[in-house]
Amino acid sequence: MTLRHAKRLFHSVFTRLLIVTLIAGMAITFTVIVGFIAIRVHSKGALERNLLLYVEYLTDDLGIPPDEGRAREIARRTGMTISYAHGDQSWQTGPPPRYFNPNRAWVRQRVPGIWVGSSKGHHFVRIFHGGGELTFIAPRDMHHGKEAGWILAGMAATLALILGGAYWVTRQALGPLRKLKAGVDQAGKGKLDHRIPRSGSSEFCDLADAFNAMAERLDHLLHSKEQLLLDVSHELRSPITRLKVQLEFLKDSEMRESLGSDLAEIEAMITSILESARMRHAAAVLNLESVDMGQLVRSLAAGFAEIEPGVAVGELADVSAVVDPEKIRTVLRNLLENALKHTPEDGTAVSISMAAAPDRIDIVVADKGEGIPASELPHLFEPFYRPDRSRSRKTGGYGLGLSLCKAIVDAHGGTIDLASTPGEGTTVTVSLPRSADSQQS
Template sequence: ALRWIMKPVNWLSDGVSALGEGNLEHRLPEKRGDELGNLARAFNRMSESLKEMLNAREQLLLDVSHELRSPLTRMKVALEFILANSYQESLQSDVQEMEQMVTEILETARLKSEYGKIDLQPTDLVLLIEQACLMFEGKAPGISFENSAGKCVGLVDVEQIQTVLKNILANALKYSAPENEPIKVRLSRDDSGIQLEIQDYGQGIPEEEMDLIFEPFYRVDKSRNKKTGGYGLGLSLCKTIIEAHGGTISVKSSMGQGAIFLLLLPNSSSTI
């Protein structure tokens, strides 16, 4: 009799744990006709409602993003014909920011979908990182690259990893003062995989908010205006890309001491 009662209780406990981990596909057996059976059916209805609500929210975001692309393109063309004045640069910056946001929304959704495959190719990571650093040449406080991995290959999607490097380096420069030490980029490799550290010496991130910066549109400093900005979708997209490669991304920081982003990618089968 006790087992008859405890079994559905254990099912419910497993279901709550699965739901808490984000598994909205988990369902409980609905065989019983008593109160525990009613509870299982109510749990399943709740899970289905949550799934539908989240799917609808994601679809709305995608639909809005798709609809924004055409008017943004027209705005860019129109701006080319506006005579140079004090407003043109500001308008162009606004359009570029919106266009980048739309691109990041659509790319994040693509990578999370069943069609979101990445194109893994053996790639010289040293060259890839050097090219990313060159994109920010001349911007204070500068970037230095330290390679202790030697010549190495990583099995990566070049375009996606370029996006990750560009986002993190851009943030590091944005939150660093010109008089700070240069941003340090360190590449290393061991049996656990390929490690890439990107360290800045800027304002840092509050400890209680470090996990939240990978959430879409999260702003560490709520008081920042649009010019200073937040992390937008950039770091959320970075996390999605790195995880699609089977890797991880994390951050360490202290206020006033800057931040270190650590990317860990799986080892490929060989080195070059």
């Protein structure tokens, strides 16, 4: 996983909610454990008090000096281990419990001459009696330990089920957000006909309805704007034709030539608008085929050999891609023409190169021309947008070329990015998927 994907995953709402759920689960578990420990400590004190009271009865029962036979009978009935140490009269009713180590036990003195402690869950009491040291060891209940283990395992399994259920519920609840993001991505690519299905809670349904209504209005406005432009451009052809006819009867040749030039420019603009609209509609219809991209770039660059300062072909990856070759040629031709148009004839040649990745190819067109201000970059792919409005249309065009390039690249499922620094030049990167499956996804 790359650093960018890791940051994106960490900053997602779903991940944060999941982290909150995990922290809440851990806090609940910690609280339960602390509660169990507090109960155990409290019950341990009560156990010791009861054990001391019981040992007092047993001590009286054993007599002075302690009766070994009686001690063995008590040990058999209670499961205790009783030992007595007094010179040559030392005895023990049986081996101490497993893992019991009195030298490493936790010991405290309750009253003078009486010690109470525990080792590995085994409690013991040591007292002075009959001139010697009498020890009672109460082993822990092994079955109780197993039951406690099963209880803890059950708690862990229950907690895992709770967290798993919280994960599933959270993911289901935030599912509409992923659909909304997909809709926003589609709208950002210009696919305003995409609609978000209504699902989830009422708030998400309202959000989906608001997005769909917004996309529909934008689609309608853009379609109306484009249709109006086409209608006006088409209707202007007739009066321009009549003006050209009338212009032939004008006696002043200088004025006739000047007006004719203006009419030719207007006619060229109308033709460019209509042709661009036709090509934008056709951009979505792709005739895909496997194309040797290196050969395509070389053949295209060869067509600019006689235009100063020329096109230098850089490193080209020998790969193929499933594209519409004619439309990709249109994209690259427009980019090279723009780069040459804004590079001095005695300047550095425009370069074109290509790199390949497992799933895409990157075609880079770079020039060392005049460059574009940073404030203009976000608008360059908008139709009719021209960074330098003082340029003549003869050299600056009508602001339709980059818009058409973006429409074609978007139809291929790719991206087109532009970076520029005034006085240093401009670099355009076209990324295209290598397979048709990548384009459909």
